Amino acid sequence: MTDMTPSAARPPLWTGDALVAAMQARAIGEAPDVxxxxxxxxxxxxxDLFFAIKGDARDGHDFVAAALAKGAAAAVVAQDRAAEFEGQGALYVVADVLDAMVALGRASRARSQAxxxxxxxxxxxxxxxxxxxTVLSAQGATHASAASYNNHWGVPLTLARMPADSRFGVFEIGMNHAGEIEPLVAMVQPHVALITTVEPVHLENLGSIEAIADAKAEIFSGLLPGGVAVINRDNPHYERLRKxxxxxxxGRVVSFGxxxxxxxxxxxxxxxxxxxIVExxxxxxxxxxRIASPGKHVAMNSLGVLAVVEALGADLALAAIAMAEVTPPSGRGEQIRLPAPGGEIALYDESYNANPASIRAAMDVLAQTPVGLRGRRIVVLGDMLELGPEGPALHAGLAEAVAACNIDLVFAAGPxxxxxxQKLPLEKRGAYAPNAAELTGAVLGALRAGDVVTVKGSNGSRTGAIVAALKSRFATNAA
Known part of the structure; x- marks a missing residue:
C-alpha cells in the first residue's frame, strides 16, 4: 500500500483545514495535510497535493487516478468531475481548479514573512x-520558481509551494502580451522588482520595443509600498522604465550596469x-x-543580482562570495565536454530559447573560448520566434555577429x-535545413575533436533535439 502521508523528510506544507479555508473547498473523505x-x-x-488543471492540450482530471495511485495525499478537482473519483482517495472539490490554485498562492503570500x-x-x-x-540560499531558506514557471499557472503554483518559514522568495514573471505581468505581480507582492533588460522579443505580439518596455514595467505595479525597483542603467529604455x-x-530606484x-x-x-572575474x-x-559562468551578459546580470541583495537587506559581501557558485541553468549556456576520437568537443547548450540579443551574447562567449588542435568555432542556430514583420531582417542581421566573433561555420535550421x-560567405556555410530534425545529421557528421560548438534557437525551433543527439552520438564514441 502506498504511504500517502507527509514524511518526516518532507514536513507538512499545508494543513487540511488551511487548504479548505484558502480554496473554499469541500473535502471528500479526510482533509489531509500535504x-x-x-x-x-x-x-x-x-x-503532494495534485491540482487537476485543464490546459490547452490536456485535462488534469484525466490523471487524477494516476496521481492518487502514485501517492498523492489528495487531489483538487472541479465540482462537475468530482463524482468520477469518489472512493479513489481524498479530494478537495472546488468550482474551478486553476482559480483554487491561485487562491492557495494568495494565501501562501499572505502568511509569508519572506x-x-x-x-x-x-x-x-x-x-x-x-x-x-544560489546567493540568497547561503543566507537563509530560499524558495524560487522551478524551471521557467513564470506564467498564469506557474506563478501561483510557485507561490503555493512556498514554505511558511522561507526567508527569501524569488519569482520569475514572464509575458507574451501586454497586461500579462500585472495580475501575476499582484499575486507575488514583491519588496523588490528587477528588469534585467529590454530587447526586441515578442515583437509579433507587442509591435514595438517601446511597447515591450511598457509591458515589462508592469512589474513595478505590484511592488509593496516603498519597495525597490532595480533597472539596467545601460539599456536604451532606462529612462522610460525609471519613470x-x-x-x-x-519608494526607491536602483540602477546597475x-x-x-x-x-x-x-x-x-x-x-x-x-x-x-568582475571588478x-x-x-x-x-x-x-568570480562567477562560475562565462560571458559579459552573465556578468551584467550579476550586477542586478547584487543590487537586489542589497535591496532585500541581505549581506552583499556574502552574496559576492557566493557568486562563485553560480552556474548556467540547463539549456541556457551549460557547458558540456563531449569525448570524441582524438580529443573532445566543447558544447555550449543554449537550446532553450533565443532572440537577437541572446544569440549575440552566445557568440561573444564562443569568441572567447579557445579551440583545440584543428578545432573550429561553430554555431548551430534555429529560428528566433515571435519577432513579427522584423523577423527576417533580425535574422539576416546576425551575419555581422558571425563575422565579428570569428565564427568558422554556421549550421542553420528554419525558414x-x-x-x-543567405548573408553568409560560402566558407562559413556548414549546412541549412528547413528544421532542426533535418539538420541534425549534417551537424553530427561535421563535428570533430577540438571544435567548440554552440546550439541555440527558440524553444519552438526544437534545437534541443540536436543537443540530445550530440550527447548520444559522442557518448557512444566514448564507450
Whole structure:
C-alpha cells in the first residue's frame, strides 16, 4: 500500500483545514495535510497535493487516478468531475481548479514573512532567478520558481509551494502580451522588482520595443509600498522604465550596469572560457568577485543580482562570495565536454530559447573560448520566434555577429534562419535545413575533436533535439 502521508523528510506544507479555508473547498473523505503541490504526475511525490488543471492540450482530471495511485495525499478537482473519483482517495472539490490554485498562492503570500523579489526581462530572467536562488540560499531558506514557471499557472503554483518559514522568495514573471505581468505581480507582492533588460522579443505580439518596455514595467505595479525597483542603467529604455517605476508604489530606484552613476557599476571584467572575474563598485564600495559562468551578459546580470541583495537587506559581501557558485541553468549556456576520437568537443547548450540579443551574447562567449588542435568555432542556430514583420531582417542581421566573433561555420535550421544563411560567405556555410530534425545529421557528421560548438534557437525551433543527439552520438564514441 502506498504511504500517502507527509514524511518526516518532507514536513507538512499545508494543513487540511488551511487548504479548505484558502480554496473554499469541500473535502471528500479526510482533509489531509500535504507536503508539496503538483500539477504533473511525472514529477509528483508521495504526500503532494495534485491540482487537476485543464490546459490547452490536456485535462488534469484525466490523471487524477494516476496521481492518487502514485501517492498523492489528495487531489483538487472541479465540482462537475468530482463524482468520477469518489472512493479513489481524498479530494478537495472546488468550482474551478486553476482559480483554487491561485487562491492557495494568495494565501501562501499572505502568511509569508519572506523578503520577496520578482524578476522579469527580455533576456536572462531565468539565469538571474537561479543566481538569486544560489546567493540568497547561503543566507537563509530560499524558495524560487522551478524551471521557467513564470506564467498564469506557474506563478501561483510557485507561490503555493512556498514554505511558511522561507526567508527569501524569488519569482520569475514572464509575458507574451501586454497586461500579462500585472495580475501575476499582484499575486507575488514583491519588496523588490528587477528588469534585467529590454530587447526586441515578442515583437509579433507587442509591435514595438517601446511597447515591450511598457509591458515589462508592469512589474513595478505590484511592488509593496516603498519597495525597490532595480533597472539596467545601460539599456536604451532606462529612462522610460525609471519613470514607470517612479509612478508605481516604488519608494526607491536602483540602477546597475557600466554607465557612470549606476549604483552597482562594473568597472572591469576578465572573461575566461569557464568563468568571469568582475571588478565593480557596489553602492560606492569596491568589490571583486568570480562567477562560475562565462560571458559579459552573465556578468551584467550579476550586477542586478547584487543590487537586489542589497535591496532585500541581505549581506552583499556574502552574496559576492557566493557568486562563485553560480552556474548556467540547463539549456541556457551549460557547458558540456563531449569525448570524441582524438580529443573532445566543447558544447555550449543554449537550446532553450533565443532572440537577437541572446544569440549575440552566445557568440561573444564562443569568441572567447579557445579551440583545440584543428578545432573550429561553430554555431548551430534555429529560428528566433515571435519577432513579427522584423523577423527576417533580425535574422539576416546576425551575419555581422558571425563575422565579428570569428565564427568558422554556421549550421542553420528554419525558414527565418534562411535569411542569415543567405548573408553568409560560402566558407562559413556548414549546412541549412528547413528544421532542426533535418539538420541534425549534417551537424553530427561535421563535428570533430577540438571544435567548440554552440546550439541555440527558440524553444519552438526544437534545437534541443540536436543537443540530445550530440550527447548520444559522442557518448557512444566514448564507450
Amino acid at each position: 507536503c508539496g503541490v503538483s500539477i504533473d504526475t511525472r514529477t509528483l511525490q508521495p504526500g 523578503r520577496i523579489v520578482a524578476v522579469t526581462g527580455s533576456v536572462g530572467k531565468t539565469g538571474t532567478k537561479e543566481a538569486l536562488r 514607470a517605476a517612479e509612478n508605481s508604489p516604488a 557600466e554607465t557612470p552613476g549606476a549604483d552597482v557599476r562594473m568597472t572591469r571584467i576578465i572573461l575566461q572560457p569557464d568563468q568571469s 565593480a563598485t557596489l553602492f560606492g564600495e569596491p568589490a571583486t568577485y 527565418l534562419m534562411k535569411n542569415l544563411w
